[in-house]
Amino acid sequence: MKEFYGVLEQCPLFDGIRMEELTGLLGCLGGRKLTASKDQTVFQEGEPATYIGIVLRGGVQMVRQDYYGNRSIVAYIGVGGLFGESYACAGMEALPVSIVAAEDSVILLIDARRITVCCSNACAFHTRIIYNMLRLVASMNLIFDQKIQITSKRTTREKLMTYLMNQVKLQNSTSFTIPYDRQELADYLEVDRSGLSVQISKLRSEGVLECHKNRFTVLKAV
């Protein structure tokens, strides 16, 4: 576990908590570690939403699949990121999405009630953690908000450009890598993969975009 203290230290959930306090706190929270290999389902849609997860290594996707098998990627959560916290904190019984490892990953699972309900010894950290959790859940809102901004657009081209311009802002550079391959990007933008390829090609030939695999460079705004 010690090897991941660096991640936990950076994790916004533990903001304001000193590293040497972490061990005791983790004991109090009763977290358990879990490893998942690429493409493995960590949680299935419909399972009880009692855990929050912290990505210690790798990355996971929040995905939803409809009866026809159409995959929709709701979000990608990288190292230090949380998942499940919104559903647990909102008091949902069942997860409305599945969590799938996008790469070989290590995840820390914490029973959400241990966080939101004050422990018997009312340790001072809890107040701080709840406050941190508030910020985190609010941040998840922003992630969702961005996704809504994208899917609100009507055409594949607009969806793609909205996503890319957002990445430019987030990563503070016109050149960046994305955590999706083409099919995954299509599933995130909620468009057809081949149609997405067509638009990428067009934008490339127009000199708007450069891309090699999952590294994109935006050359000019449109």
Next chain:
Amino acid sequence: MKEFYGVLEQCPLFDGIRMEELTGLLGCLGGRKLTASKDQTVFQEGEPATYIGIVLRGGVQMVRQDYYGNRSIVAYIGVGGLFGESYACAGMEALPVSIVAAEDSVILLIDARRITVCCSNACAFHTRIIYNMLRLVASMNLIFDQKIQITSKRTTREKLMTYLMNQVKLQNSTSFTIPYDRQELADYLEVDRSGLSVQISKLRSEGVLECHKNRFTVLKAV
């Protein structure tokens, strides 16, 4: 203000706080009341995101408008509902959406810092309110999640049915009213209004749906 105590008592932000404590608390939070007539913009996209709002009467819409004037309705917030809390709690500088009164409305504005930062007298309510806020922000996530579920669908018909089935579940009845007229529903589902009308007509003629104005009855699942 007294006339709205009933609303505030029901408002989840004040869960666990007794009515007689409310007056003092509101003083501590420094809320101010604001009235807005239908279609009036309460907050403009880009304004500082320092306030959270509680709808005391009427209802508001979170909307976004792109450069071409396409309106997108992100959510409808009714009486007792909150808005702006996610953006304020996430520490955003600027609102990414506008808030528009959907009807003649009365709104209570509270400086978000007064809530998230403990007041000097460290009143016991703050802990409770932060906890309540956590649940609320998480709930907003569910609202967003539903919207994503809808816009993830590819066709107008699927989007409409996803929305309606969600309402059936939420309002716990196959017959319900929605807070949108046709144009607004189209802006919420992110589809063309006339195309939406076509689908409603089809579903009606197929015996799946009944509707009079904004009252819908789902007759059978599809």
Next chain:
DNA sequence: TCCCTTCTGTTGAAAATTCAACATACATTC
């Protein structure tokens, strides 16, 4: 009641998406 405005439904043409199928590029393994 009449007029006017707004809302809703209908239609046909244009544009965009999806779908299926295939070609090519790339990476990995043997």
Next chain:
DNA sequence: GAATGTATGTTGAATTTTCAACAGAAGGGA
């Protein structure tokens, strides 16, 4: 290096959406 499998790009047909224009319905006010 060859072979295999996966990922990406390309194409044309079918489907769906969007757009624009109009007609009818509903509601409010004079």
